[in-house]
Structure formats: structure tokens, C-alpha cells
Amino acid sequence: MEKTDKKVIKKRLEEIGKEIVEQAKSKKVPYIRVPSRTTNNIVFDPKSLCYVIGDKTITRSAGNIRHVKPLAQMLKVASFCKELVEEELKHETKRGLYYISESWGEKLKFDEQPESDNIIEDIEAIIGEPREDFHIIPNPGGAVYGDLTLKFKNPSGKMMKINCLQTADGQTIGPRMSEAEIAECNAKRVIAIETSGMYNRFMEENAHKKFNAILVNLEGQATRATRRLIKRLNEIKKLPVYIFTDGDPWGLHIAMVIMAGSAKSAHINKMLATPSAKWIGVTASDIKKYKLRSDKLKDVDIKRIKELKKDPRYKSDKRLLEELKIWEEIKKKAEQQALLKYGLRYVVDEYFPAKLKEMEKK
Amino acid sequence: MEKTDKKVIKKRLEEIGKEIVEQAKSKKVPYIRVPSRTTNNIVFDPKSLCYVIGDKTITRSAGNIRHVKPLAQMLKVASFCKELVEEELKHETKRGLYYISESWGEKLKFDEQPESDNIIEDIEAIIGEPREDFHIIPNPGGAVYGDLTLKFKNPSGKMMKINCLQTADGQTIGPRMSEAEIAECNAKRVIAIETSGMYNRFMEENAHKKFNAILVNLEGQATRATRRLIKRLNEIKKLPVYIFTDGDPWGLHIAMVIMAGSAKSAHINKMLATPSAKWIGVTASDIKKYKLRSDKLKDVDIKRIKELKKDPRYKSDKRLLEELKIWEEIKKKAEQQALLKYGLRYVVDEYFPAKLKEMEKK
Numbered sequence: 001m002e003k004t005d006k007k008v009i010k011k012r013l014e015e016i017g018k019e020i021v022e023q024a025k026s027k028k029v030p031y032i033r034v035p036s037r038t039t040n041n042i043v044f045d046p047k048s049l050c051y052v053i054g055d056k057t058i059t060r061s062a063g064n065i066r067h068v069k070p071l072a073q074m075l076k077v078a079s080f081c082k083e084l085v086e087e088e089l090k091h092e093t094k095r096g097l098y099y100i101s102e103s104w105g106e107k108l109k110f111d112e113q114p115e116s117d118n119i120i121e122d123i124e125a126i127i128g129e130p131r132e133d134f135h136i137i138p139n140p141g142g143a144v145y146g147d148l149t150l151k152f153k154n155p156s157g158k159m160m161k162i163n164c165l166q167t168a169d170g171q172t173i174g175p176r177m178s179e180a181e182i183a184e185c186n187a188k189r190v191i192a193i194e195t196s197g198m199y200n201r202f203m204e205e206n207a208h209k210k211f212n213a214i215l216v217n218l219e220g221q222a223t224r225a226t227r228r229l230i231k232r233l234n235e236i237k238k239l240p241v242y243i244f245t246d247g248d249p250w251g252l253h254i255a256m257v258i259m260a261g262s263a264k265s266a267h268i269n270k271m272l273a274t275p276s277a278k279w280i281g282v283t284a285s286d287i288k289k290y291k292l293r294s295d296k297l298k299d300v301d302i303k304r305i306k307e308l309k310k311d312p313r314y315k316s317d318k319r320l321l322e323e324l325k326i327w328e329e330i331k332k333k334a335e336q337q338a339l340l341k342y343g344l345r346y347v348v349d350e351y352f353p354a355k356l357k358e359m360e361k362k
Numbered sequence: 363m364e365k366t367d368k369k370v371i372k373k374r375l376e377e378i379g380k381e382i383v384e385q386a387k388s389k390k391v392p393y394i395r396v397p398s399r400t401t402n403n404i405v406f407d408p409k410s411l412c413y414v415i416g417d418k419t420i421t422r423s424a425g426n427i428r429h430v431k432p433l434a435q436m437l438k439v440a441s442f443c444k445e446l447v448e449e450e451l452k453h454e455t456k457r458g459l460y461y462i463s464e465s466w467g468e469k470l471k472f473d474e475q476p477e478s479d480n481i482i483e484d485i486e487a488i489i490g491e492p493r494e495d496f497h498i499i500p501n502p503g504g505a506v507y508g509d510l511t512l513k514f515k516n517p518s519g520k521m522m523k524i525n526c527l528q529t530a531d532g533q534t535i536g537p538r539m540s541e542a543e544i545a546e547c548n549a550k551r552v553i554a555i556e557t558s559g560m561y562n563r564f565m566e567e568n569a570h571k572k573f574n575a576i577l578v579n580l581e582g583q584a585t586r587a588t589r590r591l592i593k594r595l596n597e598i599k600k601l602p603v604y605i606f607t608d609g610d611p612w613g614l615h616i617a618m619v620i621m622a623g624s625a626k627s628a629h630i631n632k633m634l635a636t637p638s639a640k641w642i643g644v645t646a647s648d649i650k651k652y653k654l655r656s657d658k659l660k661d662v663d664i665k666r667i668k669e670l671k672k673d674p675r676y677k678s679d680k681r682l683l684e685e686l687k688i689w690e691e692i693k694k695k696a697e698q699q700a701l702l703k704y705g706l707r708y709v710v711d712e713y714f715p716a717k718l719k720e721m722e723k724k
Binding site: 173196205337 | 452465702
């Protein structure tokens, strides 16, 4: 997934407005066709293992009084984003955009943030690129550590190169990190870890050297910026991705969102998901095999397992379905740090190599 | 606050055990005196503006059947931490320690994490140093950007220097960052920012150059690691600290915890708090003056204001009390990003310089 050229992005944003102008010139009632993002246009694509959107579109027409305002707002947002892309060094958040709209006057300003969020997602669907590419950025989150050199322009416009071993605790994954050019990468795989505690354990046991890996701290559910970076390492550098989470259905689903995206962002999943990523564990089988300290599954956990079993993303993976069944049988969950009962080194010296071997056989 | 030498920390940990051994040798029933951390021993210290603990102690005696297990566990934890300090490069989290205790056998293992957390806090109180110093680390969180060079040993034991401008989105503040030696610092102040969106705005508007500042992304409530780093920059490098939050009682309290710590950690507040730090805003007055888009205060916000007005940390600061009163009058709150209504540059070009001038006059 090499990044789409900024000139192309700019052109696509411009085209949204140009179409309206052309229609008006030829005395047509101006309208925009937007790929529909409602449930009845979201389908599961077995090939990419993602939810994607289908062919249905909706039309926003200046002939419909209820459409006039959002149509005008979309043009204004597209124009604002075009300016950001032209300025090159500036980005804003969705929340920021909502506040900026106040300066657009009473007729164009957004009354509630869901209105502006909706337009951002429409633009993503129209131009087929994630909002990062038109400089509407998600929050930073997570960190990366390993032999990876990234190239980017700093806020003053100076081209910089940084190596992700030149850091004490990791480089924060924010808008510039997730979109940076991958200048050099000597690692052979990516290991993404759910908790900060285990990420620190991996750093301190030199797992990045032992497994020749880039370590990613997910800090729970992976942020969008982190998912982008993981996907880019996977696609551009062909690095296999392994995800290590707590041993419960929520941990497994953290892995699934990295692998297949979420139903909510069907229009953009293909740009964010890494279908070849593999969930290492802690599996339900691991809880039994390693006799991990565990807690009883709560009703809400059991309910979650039942939901996941019906989810097409799980149905297509025998191993995951099997693990969901084992959870239902043993009715227990365990955190990844439970492996520390065998000492500080065990997880990197024994558990992970064994799991890696098992996964690489498949 | 130069860091206490590791040898001193090691000695203090050893002394906990040595005392017990001496008592046993001289046929006394062994006991440990621990500074009491209960409410009736927490007092407000007007000088440091912190809650601190008083002189009361509790005694854990081997002569009391209910004390035997926690007494033995404390010795085991102190011994484990001593090993971490000796190993130099390894750290664990409180959660990790709880799991590690499983390998100590049925008699010593912790049944619930609050038990091990409690012992960690007792050891902090006994030796008068925060747990970071005996390698029980908090979660990472927040990021730092600016002309600051830190020196530390990386996980392989190699001494490294990093500059916090050599990063795309900031250096993550984790265990090595917060405790690193401050090798060089050319900045004149610290600006700590509540939200990632505003932190990015400050970076992109080159606020670090304009104000000759180190920018800190708090990402909401400041983590303990972030508070340590801020305090160390303030004490060692004498940098004034300015805190910029959302304009509501919760934002103000984020600033207060940086300034004065929390009641819960009275035994260690003096090691974490920065009493000279100043809250820049968004103040209640700012909401009026800058006509910011605002939301109505909810019942829970109003309740919070009433609590804060009674809090001794606020009672001693006329300006803060005044702002709490204005909030009660206007019954409105505003986010820091609301300042974007005046354009992307305004907050760094106009708002912040005006506020800084106002604060530096006082």
C-alpha cells in the first residue's frame, strides 16, 4: 500500500466541487452521488476477510431542501481539506474540524459533531482514500520500537529520518509516524502487543533482537494510526504480523480488528486492515496448557463469545472458532501477564518461540 | 529532584529485611513500622500545597497471626525489587508483580492485586521513594516534543542519548524516559497540553520554537510517568510549567493533580507534584471573553465544582476559586479546541501569548 500521491488526492477533492459547477453551468440541479454506508450496503468479502461496502449509492441533491445544507457543507469541508493538503504540513482532528466550522458562518457551521464526522466519512467513501490522506487525523496512540527507519517532514518542513531504536520507551504513533515513508527496515516481522506491561517485558528481554522484530505497543484496542502503520509494514515491506493479546474474547477481537477492520468503517477497511496478520494468543488452549491464573468469564464475556461465533470474520477461521468453543467450555479468561508466573524471561524465551513455530507451520 | 542513587535504594530495601533478622537474633518478636496511609494521617501541607502523610505509624508484627502473611510478603517483595535494582535494566508493573507472586508458592502468593499494591505503597512510604526507583513502573502515557536531550541505558545496557526533536509525533513517556538523566535542555519552559488534537496544533504551529518550550501531550489525566518527568524538568532545570486544559472543572483538576498530587498518594506526592506549575486555561473567564462554543454544565459538573471549592488545594488560590465561581454563574464549559473558531494559528499566535503574559505578570 504505497501512499496515493498528494496531487491525486487534491484532484479528487477538487472534482467533488467541479462536478457541481459543471451541473450548474449546464442548468442541471446539482447533486452528488455518495457510496451508501448503511447496513444494507455493507457486505462481507471472503477474499479480503473484511466488511466492505457494496454498489449502492445515495444522492444528495440541491433540489431537495433537506439536502442543501449538507451538500454545501460537504463542498466547504472538501475545500478546507484541499487547503490542508496544499499547505502540506498541517493536519486537524475531526473534533477540530467541527470547531473550525464556526468560522464558516451560521449557514455552514455544524450544530453537532456527528454531522461533520458523517461528511468526512462520505468524502472518504467518494474518493476511496482514508481521511489521513486529506489531513483529518485520528488521535495518536500506541508506540513502536525496533530497527525501522522512517522519513518524514517535521512541522517546520525539514525532511527528517528517525530510527525507532533511537528512543527510550518507543516512538509515539501519531499522524506523521503512521504516514511516514519507510526508508529502511531490517526487521523480519511485526509483533503487536496489547498491554504496556508486556510490551515493556518484550523490550527488556530484547525480543526485538531475538525475533528480529518491530515491537508495537497497542495499549488496548489499536488506534487507527497504529493499524495504518502495521498495514503499511505488512504490505510495503512484506513483514508478517503477529498479535499478542490477553486471553479473552475482547483480546481476540483486538486482533480481529487489526486483521479485518470493523463493520462501522466498511468503506475504508481495505485501507486499514491486515488480513494476513495472525493472532498468537493468549488462546483459550493456552490457559489450559500453561495453567494460567484465570478469572471466571462473566455473563458479558459469554455473550460476546456467542456474538463472535456468528460473525463471518470468525466463521471462516476454524482455529478461532475452536478457541471460542474452548472458552465456552472452560469458562475462564487469563491476562497475558499471567505468563510471568514462570519468571520474567519465560514469555520471550519459551512461550513466544513455541507459539511462533506453531503459527509458522500453518 | 536529582535521583537518589541506586545503591542507596538497594540499601534501604535491604534494611527492611535486616531489621527483622536483627530482631529475631535478639529473640524479639519481629515487626515492621510502616507510616500510616489512612485518612486520619493525611494532612494538607500549605507550604508544598500537597496532601502529605503525618507522623502516625502502624506496626506489622509477627506476633499477630493476621500480620504474619503480609509481613512475609513484604520481605519477599522488597527482596524481589532489590534484585530488579541490582539487575539494573529490568522493571515490572504492579500487575506483573501480582502474577509473579504465583511462583513464590501457596503461602506467599497474592490472592488479589490490591494486596500486592498495598505492599508496594507501604514500601514507598517506608523508604520514602517512589516505586519507579525500585523498578515497579507505571504504565507509559503521554508524549514529549522539544529541544531536550535525555541520557539513559537502553534495554541492552547501552548508554544512549536522544533528543526529543528527533521524532515524528513525540517520544512516548515510559519508564526509561521519565527517569532518564537530563543531559541537555535548551528550552525555557514546559507547556503541558490536555488533548492530542491541541498538542498537534501546537507542534504544527511551531509553538516549541515560538515559546522556546518543551511540549507535553498529557492525553487527558497525566500519567504518573508524565508527572515525574514534568517535576524533574521543573526542579532540575528550573523550567516554569504551564498547563493548558479544556475549560471545565475536570480540566482544571488535571492541572491540579500535576501541581499538588492526589489525596490517594499522599505518601509520595512530594516526589510527583510540581507546586509552582500554573494553569493557563481554558478558564471560565476565557469562555466569556473569547465567546467560545460551549456546552451546559451537567449536574455532575456542578457537583464537582462544589467539591473543588471545599478542597484545601483550591482554597489557597484566589484565582482558581474565582474561576470556580464564574463557572457556577455561567454554567458553561468549553473545550480547548473551541479556540479553533478563530483559525488554526490563533491559539498559538494570539491566545497563548496573551495568557502567558498575564500569568508571568502575577
